[in-house]
Amino acid sequence: MKIRxxxxxxxxxxxxxxxxxxxxxxxxxxxxxxxxxxxxxxxxKTYEINQVAHSYMEEIKCNHLTIDDKNYSIEELQNKEINFFKDQYQIILTVSNDSYNGLYNVILQIKDKNNNICILESYINFLEETCYDELSIEEKDLNQ
Incomplete structure (x- = not known):
């Protein structure tokens, strides 16, 4: 018998x-x-840091910015570099008056704890109540 x-x-x-x-x-x-x-x-994280930058820029456009429970107008911030911390963000604000009366150049830099940077620059004309926004994002990782 064979087994197959x-x-x-x-x-x-x-x-x-x-x-x-x-x-x-x-x-x-x-x-x-x-x-x-x-x-x-x-x-x-980039979206979140952009939202923070836009919220601060909107406060500046309304001609009041609250820093440490104190309100500032754009005239009080003129020709100064303000550096402060809010939550986990370092915020650097520079306001300069252009050669035209009422035209302000606002540069807002927001840096988080991971050194991601958002730079928002805006030209605000308070005489005509119009503004021009320009957003540029620079991401820098200082750990590299």
Whole structure:
């Protein structure tokens, strides 16, 4: 009596090749997901720092800025560099009067604890009650 062995099943080499391919796919997918998470965190921080910069700029456009529970007008901030801290942000505010009467150049720099910087510059004309905004973002990582 002869016993027949069928070819139903996989060889050891086929199983090993499948496992190696699945590991390569898993490692690649994990790496991509970590990078996407890193990008998402950086984008969230950039958005948050931009929101802080815009809220301070809106206060300045309303001609009052509150620093340490004291209100300042744009005339009081003129030709000065104000440096203060609010929550986890360092804020540097520079206001200069242009050659035209009533036209102010406002530069607002916001830096967080990770040294991400947002620079918001605006020209505000208080005589005509109009303003022109220009936003530029510079991200600097001092740890590199």
């Amino acid at each position: 062995i069928g070819k139903n099943g996989f060889t050891l080499i086929e199983i090993l090749i499948t496992v190696v391919l699945l590991e390569i796919i898993a490692i690649t997918t994990t790496t991509i997901l970590f990078q996407l998470n890193k990008i998402n965190i950086k984008t969230s």
